[in-house]
Amino acid sequence: MSVLPYVVAAWLFVIGLYGIVTSRHLVHLAVCLTVVQSSTYLVLLSSGYVRHGSAPIYADIPPVTTAVDPVVQALTLTDIVVESTITALVLALAVQAMKRFGSVDPNFLRQLRG
């Protein structure tokens, strides 16, 4: 039971990577990239989890309560922001690829450049 979060993270990583490798569409590729990145959230959050710990919000719990690690949660927030900007960039590049080459298939783009 206690390895389940890590197994899920590994599964998300592998299945996202598989999607990227076999992708035939740049938008599909961007979505697969977000799947890979979501595995990093899971690793970060589950490595900072403390058994029976509450959320690190001390607004209405006594200050001595055991809480999970706030640092990895802050890092996950950073991760999410970076992911959303990367997705926007990749999608913008996909729009330009469609306009320039008339295709969003990564394989086709490689042939054009060579």
Next chain:
Amino acid sequence: MLFLPSAAGLLFLLIDGLRRLPAFGHYPGPYGMVLNGVAVTERHATNLVSAVNFDYRAFDTLGEEFILFTATTAVVMLLRNMRGESEPPSARESRKEGASDALRAFALAFVVAMIVLGGYVVVHGAITPGGGFQGGVVLATGAFLLFLAGETLAMKRLAPNTMLEIADAAGAAGFALLGLGGLIFAGVFFENFLDLGKPGSLNSAGMIPLVSISIGLEVAAAFLLIWSEFLDQALLVRGEE
């Protein structure tokens, strides 16, 4: 042929990496636990994630904020009008297109509520779950609902691109200036230089709410700017068909 060895290597690295992670529920590091113990008395902030992001590790967040700023600039640059491309048709022409009456009614009803909720999440960043990043996205969604309702023109009027660009830059600059304020008034970059206030009240936690507001401004402007650029592209493509 290349695939099998690389897949085996990836599998080995993955399993090896997973094996060395701390057991689930047994967090080994002292840093987070120390913060959990001292942050409320030291910074008067009850939301520790915000305290970490906007105070203890504010310098990292400055870098993160500039990632967002740079990426937004890059998207705007990538999606600019190329030579030989026609100007995007004015938003007026694509008005009331493709939105059903139910969608329009609900989207318009929620615009004000979303903007109020976004502002609430931004200014309460130091107290309850939320903060500049989350609230900024909610704020941007509020304006984006106008687009869902088919009121592209109203969305452009509520948030014209020039204003968004200024807000984006002002948010990024505001955060950096708060850091400089720490350097000037307290001697250390991003050191708190404001009254800490009573924990749990709106004007507590020193500069964390101000940082939260400047980040909220930047995030909302950046997201709206990105969406607006993509929207222009969609109008452009639709105009050519």
